[in-house]
Amino acid sequence: MTLTDDPEQKMNLDDVKQILKLMRDHELTEFELERDGIKIRVCKNGGAPAIASAPPPVIPEAAPARPAGQLKPPAAPADTVSQPSTALPPATADEAAVDYAVVKSPIVGTFYRSSEPGAPPFVEVGSQVKKGQVLCIIEAMKLMNEIECDHDGEVATIYVEDGQPVQYGERLFAIKA
Amino acid sequence: MFKKILIANRGEIALRIIYACRELGIRTVAVFSEADENSLHVRFADEDVCIGPPRSLDSYLNVPAIISAAEITGADAIHPGYGFLAESAYLAEVCEACHIRFIGPDPNVIRLMGDKARARRAMKKAGVPVLPGSDGPVESEEKGQKVARDLGFPVIIKAVAGGGGRGMRIVRSAPELGKALKTAQREAEAAFGVGDVYIEKYVESPRHIEVQVLGDHHGAVVHLGERECSIQRRHQKLVEEAPSPALSEKMRRKLGSTVVDAARAVQYTNAGTFEFLLDPSGNFHFLEVNTRLQVEHPVTECITGIDIVKEQIRMAAGERLSFKQGEVVFSGHSIECRVNAEDPDTLTPSPGIIHAFSVPGGPGVRLDTFAHAEAVVSPYYDSLIAKVVTWGRDRQEAIARMRRTLEMTVIEGVKTTIPLHLKILSDPDFLAGKLSTSFMERYGVEKKPGQKPLAETA
Helix, strand or coil, rough: CCCCCCCCCCCCHHHHHHHHHHHHHHCCCCEEEEEEEEEEEECCCCCCCCCCCCCCCCCCCCCCCCCCCCCCCCCCCCCEEEECCCCCCCCCCCEEEEEEEEECCCCCCCEECCCCCCCCCCCCCEEEEECCCCEEEEECCCEEEEEEECEEECEEECCCCCCCCEEECCCCEEEEE | CCCCCEEEECCCHHHHHHHHHHHHEEEEEEEEECCCCCCCHHHHHHEEEEEECEEEEEEHCCCCHHHHHHHHCCEEEECCCCCCCCCCCCHHHHHHHHHCCCCCCCHHHHHHHHHHHHHHHHHCCCCCCCCCCCCCCCCCCCHHHHHHHCCCEEEEEEEECHHHHHHHHCCCCCHHHHHHHHHHHHHHHHHHCCEEEEEECCCCEEEEEEEEECCCCCCCCEEEEEEEEEECCCEEEEEEEECCCCCCHHHHHHHHHHHHHHHHHHCCCCEEEEEEEECCCCCEEEEEEEECCCCCHHHHHHCCCCCCCHHHHHCCCCCCCCHHHHCCCCCCEEEEEEEEEEEECCCCCCEEEEEEEEEECCCCCCECCCCCCCCCCCCCCCEEEEEEEECCCCCCHHHHHHHHHHHHHEEEEECCCCHHHHHHCCCCCHCCCCCCCCHHHHHHCCCCCCCCCCCCCC
16 A cells, blocks of 8 residues: 655545555455554444544534523533544545544633734634643633643634633634644 | 522522512523533523533532623622522622622621521520520530530530531530530531531420511511421421411510511521521520521412512512511411432432423412423432422311322332321321421331332322
8 A cells, every 4th residue: 555655745535545445455444544644544343433634624513602691502512523524435434534622611701812802812723733722711700711722733613702701611612633 | 670680509499580580570591510401490591501510519619600600691690599609608799799789698697697606696695595505616625525514414516617417416425525526526627618616505306496587678677487397307307387386376476576686686688597496395596597598488488478589589689678577467387398309218319310200289289390201310419309388278288288299299210208208297296286306216217128118109
């Protein structure tokens, strides 16, 4: 199995098809490859769910974030949101998913994207973030609480508008590993 | 009047407060922990905010989360219900600082009554009969022995921060005192974070009598008569009634006016309950003041026709009491049974999912509950699932209505205390009104091995 030698050329659909054919031919149940920051893992027959990270990211729009003080949310969102990636033809793998870490609000309060009005936001969609980096502020009882990122990665989604109230456990950011 | 009230509680009492708000045309905000997402109080409040994980300490006892929820929803008042933060002077103070009205007494009054030794002194000064005892905390065995000798055994050691029977020890002789004192101090420290205890004369087989008061911010104080809550197990009330079969009209008037005077003396506002022991010779002894709405408030509502929660809200908003003492009329008799999700023999909690829930109505029946088929009785919180309240023209009719209601109640999925309630309701002493806080001892506390559990529904 060889992927293209050209470093500019990222893994494409044909490469993935090739991997899957190889697995079928050799009756493999699991395959993992890491290369140029791209990691692909494919499992069959009830193995761990496949994980594939490949550009462009597909932002899962699962359950919409539930703003504080409104209607009932759907079942509590899982800690990580999985959605089949378009990088893989869905029929060719038993399961394929993109992994996102979701940063949830640890407190009730008002969500702010910047340190003060008019200041640039801490992060934007696409920002590279590190564990421990401040993502936003939640004001509770006149106290500004800095909310830190607990994963390294890229900001894929910001679920909440600046100045919007948030409740405990509400989704704030999706971070792509 | 308030536009929006946040209810800092859960379960039946959160719903009870929603009823009052709806009747007054006030919008409501429910707060809930992750364990209560599907609860009725969340469903029927106009808005709701998740304030934390299931553990009470992180949710229903989390003052910053509750205040923030009030701020983000623009609530102008907080009703704390009972339990959780209902007697938190701290919450009342934070509310004041945040310009949110706390529906309850002033924080200074909450703090005074929360310190049982200080409350005793304040009541004594206001002319309320108080049991003889140490007038402050007792630290050492030496001091304890002296106090106990002066009082005469038996004595009772109580936690200054007290409540719920924790940090409490009955001592019948001098050699037991040293160990009991240390145990009580340790228990008090663990339960309340304050190890201070005091000693009082112990009254054998007393009746528990309490008086409901309401005070507005214009100096008016009224009482709504008494409730008798002598049927208790491990200091948990099981059956309450109003009026008490032990009080004559003369005793009621005298006790009522003593309490009203005492409430005035400490500038008591909003709703409160003054608890007393009634000894076998007919003397009242002050126990404590609960600075909140009580679980058993419905029995008083049934015999007076006064909606205590609505009065609380009106008084907190600065309105005058809508009636005078002379206009409070007691009519008939009311009984409340606290139906808990517990094993009726051992009283150990029985959390789970309620699969069937049906309580008959009919004349004179009131039901305060959050339960319904498929409702969850969470292991995180108290086991009260329903308050069944009946009213009758007299005590006998109220009891008959309670019996037929509980006999025809069907609750499946969790064990309940209904079989125990039915035993009490057919006890000759109970029927004769011969009650005392030692009443429940006749049923024993331990479950006998091999004993068949009683039928879930009767």
